[in-house]
Amino acid sequence: MTAWSEVEYTAVRELRGPLAVVAGVSGVGWDEFVRITLDSGERRYGVVLEVDRDTAVVQVLEDTSGMDPARLRVSFAGEPLRVPVGTGWLGRTCNGRGEPVDGGPPVFGEASAPVGGTPINPVRREPPADPVLTGVGVIDALTTLVRGQKLPVFSVAGLPHLELALQIAAQSTVGGAAFSVVFAGMGLTHADASFVRDALEERAAAAELVLLLNTADDPVIERILTPRIALTVAEHLAFARGHHVLVVMTDMTAYAEALREVSAARGEVPARRAYPGYLYSDLASLYERCGRIRGRSGSVTVLPVLTMPAGDITHPVPDLTGYITEGQIVLSRQPHALGVYPPVDALSSLSRLMRKGAGPGRTRPDHLDVAAQTLAALSRARQVRELSDLVGQGALSPTDRRYLDFDQAFWRRFVAQPRDEARPLDRTLDAVWQVLLTLPRSELALLPTALLDGHGARETPAGGEREGAEE
C-alpha cells in the first residue's frame, strides 16, 4: 500500500541512538515514511525528522542496533506513513507497528489514512452528550464517561490500573449501538500482554476489539507509532462506519519517555524534567482526536492510562495530560491498602462532561443530584476523619459519627466491586442511595424532597446507628 520510491540511498553518514543521517538525498519531504533494508534483508522503518538541503535525519522506529552505516539501503515513501483502515482490524491482535501477531494474514482495509491524523474542524464538532456505561459503579455514578470525551486514569506503580482499564475495555457498552474497543498497550511486560489478551478474549471473539501490543522489550521508538495507529483505526470505525469507539491507551508515561529519548538524541533544548517543550502539543495531537462530528453517528472516546512517577501529580506527563483532558480518574493507595477494588479516589476524580452526558434522558433523572450529594458528603466525611484522627472519635458530634459510618459504607458497599462484575446503572445508583441513606435526612440537603420521600429517607436510618463501626 505504501508505494516505495525506486531510488535507494546508501550514504548513511551517522547513526546515533534512534537516529540515522542519510546524505545525498533529493526530493525527500519532511515527515515522510522511510524503509531501511539491512544487509541481512531485515527491514526497518522510520520517519523523516528533518531534511536540510541533501541530508535527511531519520528516526528509526526499531532502533539502530546492529546497523552498519556502510551496509544499509534507504528508500523514501514520498508521503507520511499511512495504515489501512476498515473493519478488517476488528478481532485482530497486532504489535505496536500494526503487524499481526495472531498468526493471521496482514490487515487489509478498504482505504488507508495517514497515522498522524488531521485536526477536526472545531466548528464541525458536536459537543459530547451521551454516556459510555463502563459497568464500574464508582465511575458510572460519580465520574461518568461521555462519548467523545478524553478521560485519563491517573495511577501509581503497584495499583491495579491495568486491571481497571481492562475491565472498562471488556464490559463497556453504549446502550445497544455499535461499539468497538481499540486497546493500545505500550511498554507492557510479556506477562501483562498475555493478561490483556486473556481479559479481552471475549470482546475479540465478538469482533469488537482491535489489540495493539508493544511490549517492554519491543523497540522503544515504536511506541510513538502505536497510539497513532490505534487512533487512526478508531477514527475510521467511528466516522466512516458509525461505531462508538473507546480507545484505551496504556501506559502514556512509557509513551512520553520514548518521546523524550528521541528528543534527547536530537539534542533538543529540554524543558521540564528533560521532556521536550512540545510534549503538550504532542499529547494533544493524540488526545484531541477524540470527539464527535456533526451529522455523523459515531464517536471516539479516549481513555489514556498513566502512572505518575513517584505518585507526583505535578510531573509533566500527568500535569500536561490534565490540561488537555476533560477530567481525570485518580487511583489512590489508601483504598487499595484496605483491599478495595477499584481504588478510585472519588473526590480527586472528575468528569467535566458528566453534566452533559448524565441525568434526565441520558442515564436516570436522579443521577446528577445523587452524585453531587455523594461528593459533598464524602468531602465532609474526609474532614470528619481528619478531625477524629486528631481529637478521637469520642469527641465527635453524633452527626459527625454518622459521616464516619457513611464513609465506611461508601467504600465497602458501593465502590468495592468484583473485577468481572458489569454492574448495571440502575443497581449502581440504587447502591449509592443505600449508602446515602446511612446519613440523617437533614444532611441530604442537595437532594429534592420528592426524591428523599421516594427513597424513604429518615432522620434515624433503619440500618442501625453504628453500622460498620466494628470493621
Place this chain on the structure above:
Amino acid sequence: MVGMTATAAERPGHPEGPARPCRILRVAGPLVEVEYVGGTAMYDLVSLGQAGLPGEVVAIGGDVVTVQSYEYTGGLAPGDTARPMGAPLSAALGPALLGGVFDGLLRPLSGGGEWLRPGSVRPATPERTWSFVPEVSEGGRIGEGGVVGEIRDGGPVRSRVLVPPGVGGVVERVAAAGAYRQDEVVAVVGGAEVRIGASWPVRRPRPVRERGGEREALGTGQRVIDLLFPVARGSTVAVPGGFGTGKTMLLQQIAKWCDADVIVYIGCGERGNEMADVIAELAALEDPRTGGRLADRTVTIANTSNMPMMAREASVYTGATVAEYFRDMGLDVVVIADSTSRWAEALREFASRTGALPAEEGYPAGLASAIAAFYERAGAVVTLGGERGSVTMIGAVSPPGGDLTEPVTAHTERFVRSVWSLDRDLAYARHYPALSWSGSFSRDAAVLAERRAAAGDAAWADRRARLAAVLAEADRLADLVDLVGVTALPDPERVGVLAGRLVREGVLRQSALSANDAYCGPGKAAALADAVLATVDRCRELVASGVPAATVEAVDFGPVLRAREEVGPHDTEGVGARRQAMLDRLGEPR
C-alpha cells in the same frame, strides 16, 4: 491566499512588492529555511511549496531566510518553491467578523470541511452585502479615523466604516446609501480608497490619538470580581490556575455576561470539545442588553491544541488587531485569551528549532518582552477619530504543575494590572469561581472606588474593605480550627469563622449553571453583600450580648445563603426581603 489582502502600497514592508520565487533549503517541522533572493522583509508572508502553505519570515541571516510555517509541512522538501509575498501577515477586518469563528490567521473555519487538511481553510471575502449609510458628503474634509458611514444591518453592534490611519483630506467621492460587499470601495478620501472592510498587519498596534483618560469599571456579572477584584475598561488581567480550577469556565462566564460591546474570544491551544461548546452556547444565549444572540457581539478565534502550533503564535496578535479595529469605532472590547501559556509554548518550540539560546526553562530570552508587548495592546484610548474606546485583555495562564514561579506566570504578573488567581483547594471543595481572595489583586480597585465615590456610591469601597476583612479573619482562624477544632475557640472567634462561611457561600460562590445566579447585576451583588454583612453584624451583636456561639451557629442561614439562587439577577428587593427574614429569625440582641 492567506488573509493577504494588504497590498504593497498599504504597508511599511519591502517597497518592491512580491519577490521572485526561491528554493526551500531545509524543513524541520514548522521551521522552514529558504534562500534569500532579495525583496524579502522581516515578518513578510511566504507561500511555501505547491500547496501554498502560509509562513512568516522570522529571521534573515546571510543568504538564508528563516520562515515559520502556519500549517503542517509534511511532504515539503528542499528544492520545492517558496514565494515571498512582499507583505506582512494581515487581518481582513470587517463587519463579517461578528458572530464568526476563525482560525489563528483569521480565516473563516465555517468555510472549512470536517477535517482541517493543510491548505483547506481559505480566506474568503463574504458574499453577503452590508447596508451602508454615508455620514459624509463629497467635498467635505475628514481626518484619519473619521466616520465615513455606518453599517445598518450588522447586528446589535454599531459597526462603522472609518478612514484608515494615515489617510485624510477631502472626500473626493462617497457611495450612495445601499448594499455593498466587504471588499467594495465606498469612498475616496485624499486620493485613498476606503472600503467597507479594512486590512491591517497583525503585529503592528493600530494607532490612537491618546491613551488613558477616565477609567470606568467593566461589569463582569461575577460577584467575586465586581465586589473584590474589579477590572477597569482598558485594563489587563491574568488568570493563573492549574488544571481543574475552572479557568475556562470563569473566562466563558465573562465572555457571556460582561458589559462590553464586543468580545474577542481566543481559544489558543485549548480543547476542541470546549470550543464546540462555547460556540454552541454563545449561539443559543440571548444578550440581555440587546436582545440579540450573544454570538453576534463575539468574534471567536479557535486554534485548538492539535491545530498547527505556529498559528497559535499568530492568533493572539490577530485577536488584538480585531479588538483594536472595533475599539477604533468607539466601542469597548474585551479580549479573552485562553491560554497565553500555550502561546508562550509555541514561542519556545520555535525558538528551540531555530537553535536560539534558551533562557529560563527553555523559553527564549525575549519571552518577557513578548508578553509585555501583547498586554500593551490593551488600553482605554481616544481614537484617531476623537471617540472613546477601550480594549481590555484577560489572559489565562496555565502554570505547569500549578507552579506560580514558572516564567510565563511570573512575567505575566509583572505586566498586568490585576491577577485573578484560581485556587486548587477551593476548586476541590467545589467552590466556584475558585478565585483565591488571598492570592489575587486588583490595581484598578482604588481608582474605581474613587470613581464610584464621585458618582455618589461611597459605600462600594467600604463594602469591599469589610468583605476583605471578614475573609482575612476567617482564613487566620481556619488554621487554628484545623488544629484545635472550632469548639475550642472563644465565642467571638467562632462567629468570625461563621462570618467567613457566610461570605464565601452567600456572596462569593456563584453557580454558572443556575439561571438566576450565572449572571449577577451590580445591584443584586451589592444587596447580597450587604445582607450577609448585616447578618454577620447581628450575629456578633447577639454573641456580645451573651447568646452562646453554638446557638447562633445552629440557626438555619438559608434565607441569605440561598438568596443568590432564588432571586433574579437584578432583583435587589428580593434580596432585601430575605435579609429582613434572616434578621427577624435571628432576633434582636437582648
